[in-house]
Amino acid sequence: MWKNFGACIGLLTIAMIAALYSSSAGREGRDIPASISAFIALIIAVWVGVRLLPRLASSVDWDWLPFLSRYHITRDGWMCFGAVAVVVFAAVNTSNNLLYMVLSALLAVLVLSGFLSSLNFRHLRIDIRVPAHCFAGEPFSASVLVHNEKKVFPSLSIQFEMQEHNAFRFSNFYIPLIRAERHVSQIGQARFTKRGRYVMREMRASSRYPFGFFLKYRKYAVAAECICYPEITPVERMNRSALDIQGSNARFERGLGFDLYTIRDYLPVDSARHVHWKASAKTAVLKTREYAAEESRRIILAFDRFGQSGDAEKFEQLVSYTASIAYHLIQDEIEVALVSDDWKTGYGNSEMLLVSILEYLALVNMSASASRPAVESGDGVHVLSLRG
Numbered sequence: 001m002w003k004n005f006g007a008c009i010g011l012l013t014i015a016m017i018a019a020l021y022s023s024s025a026g027r028e029g030r031d032i033p034a035s036i037s038a039f040i041a042l043i044i045a046v047w048v049g050v051r052l053l054p055r056l057a058s059s060v061d062w063d064w065l066p067f068l069s070r071y072h073i074t075r076d077g078w079m080c081f082g083a084v085a086v087v088v089f090a091a092v093n094t095s096n097n098l099l100y101m102v103l104s105a106l107l108a109v110l111v112l113s114g115f116l117s118s119l120n121f122r123h124l125r126i127d128i129r130v131p132a133h134c135f136a137g138e139p140f141s142a143s144v145l146v147h148n149e150k151k152v153f154p155s156l157s158i159q160f161e162m163q164e165h166n167a168f169r170f171s172n173f174y175i176p177l178i179r180a181e182r183h184v185s186q187i188g189q190a191r192f193t194k195r196g197r198y199v200m201r202e203m204r205a206s207s208r209y210p211f212g213f214f215l216k217y218r219k220y221a222v223a224a225e226c227i228c229y230p231e232i233t234p235v236e237r238m239n240r241s242a243l244d245i246q247g248s249n250a251r252f253e254r255g256l257g258f259d260l261y262t263i264r265d266y267l268p269v270d271s272a273r274h275v276h277w278k279a280s281a282k283t284a285v286l287k288t289r290e291y292a293a294e295e296s297r298r299i300i301l302a303f304d305r306f307g308q309s310g311d312a313e314k315f316e317q318l319v320s321y322t323a324s325i326a327y328h329l330i331q332d333e334i335e336v337a338l339v340s341d342d343w344k345t346g347y348g349n350s351e352m353l354l355v356s357i358l359e360y361l362a363l364v365n366m367s368a369s370a371s372r373p374a375v376e377s378g379d380g381v382h383v384l385s386l387r388g
Contacts, residue, residue, distance in 0.1 A: 021037045074213060121216070136194055143186065145184070154179050199225050318384055340373050
């Protein structure tokens with residue numbers, strides 16, 4: 001920054017000396033030296049404005065100044081600056097009062113553009129509304145509310161977008177008008193591909209208002225947090241024989257048992273493994289089996305956090321599998337308890353227990369020093385581990 005600053009001061013000093021020489025030569029009637037020195041001064045000033053000033057501006061922390069935003073000069077803006085440069089050159093060399101009036105009008109337009117743009121961004125408040133939790137891989141609705149807290153002036157032509165470093169991914173949206181003391185809402189779809197806690201702290205707004213000379217940006221603080229649960233595998237894709245959940249008697253309800261409950265028409269979401277081919281051949285319509293739920297009993301899920309550095313993908317699959325088992329068992333009213341080396345639950349099949357299990361699995365970390373869960377192997381205990 002200091003190097004660019006010194007270069008700016010040096011070049012502008014040379015440009016000022018050339019301009020003073022041009023003025024002196026013009027008064028003495030030496031038109032050619034005056035024109036050359038004026039042209040040199042103009043070239044140096046334009047070079048400093050185009051090459052060095054943006055570098056200085058990008059090195060400065062502008063956030064401490066109220067209502068000041070970052071900017072990018074558009075093509076229309078460069079055309080306007082070019083017109084100003086031509087008028088400045090013509091006005092200085094001809095001393096024509098009309099050109100000075102035109103120059104004043106152009107500069108006034110630039111000042112007015114900055115004032116209206118700053119006013120456009122003032123007193124805006126953004127609220128993000130997302131669910132407290134979601135499942136990995138499943139889309140969920142998210143809404144953005146933009147409040148204009150100004151008493152009189154509206155806010156016009158603003159584009160909102162997420163910051164690149166934010167974990168949240170939400171499609172950009174454009175708001176043409178937010179009236180004074182009103183709010184505008186935008187609803188979209190978001191999705192997380194991995195489990196974990198996701199936090200959003202800021203959103204960026206941009207606008208070309210009012211004349212399109214500058215594309216200005218400003219960041220707004222927001223507060224949004226969502227816990228993404230592990231991906232739940234559908235029961236049709238799970239190997240139910242891996243976990244013996246049979247009770248002593250079948251219940252006359254659908255469930256995860258092994259006794260036939262009913263035969264019905266096949267649906268596209270059903271697994272092909274359950275197609276009843278004999279019934280399908282008789283009716284010429286695909287039929288599928290449904291199984292009866294069985295008397296519940298207590299199941300302990302012993303989750304082992306152990307894993308080496310190269311087991312990250314396998315560990316994520318284990319977490320998803322554990323969450324899927326707990327989810328389907330509790331949905332089938334089977335009492336479940338989850339036990340690990342650093343956390344455990346009591347038995348139950350309530351929605352609150354399921355939420356606590358899923359939240360733990362959403363935030364659990366693999367550890368090479370994790371000990372085995374403190375449970376005794378036996379009937380009703382299902383160990384989930386990556387240990388050999």
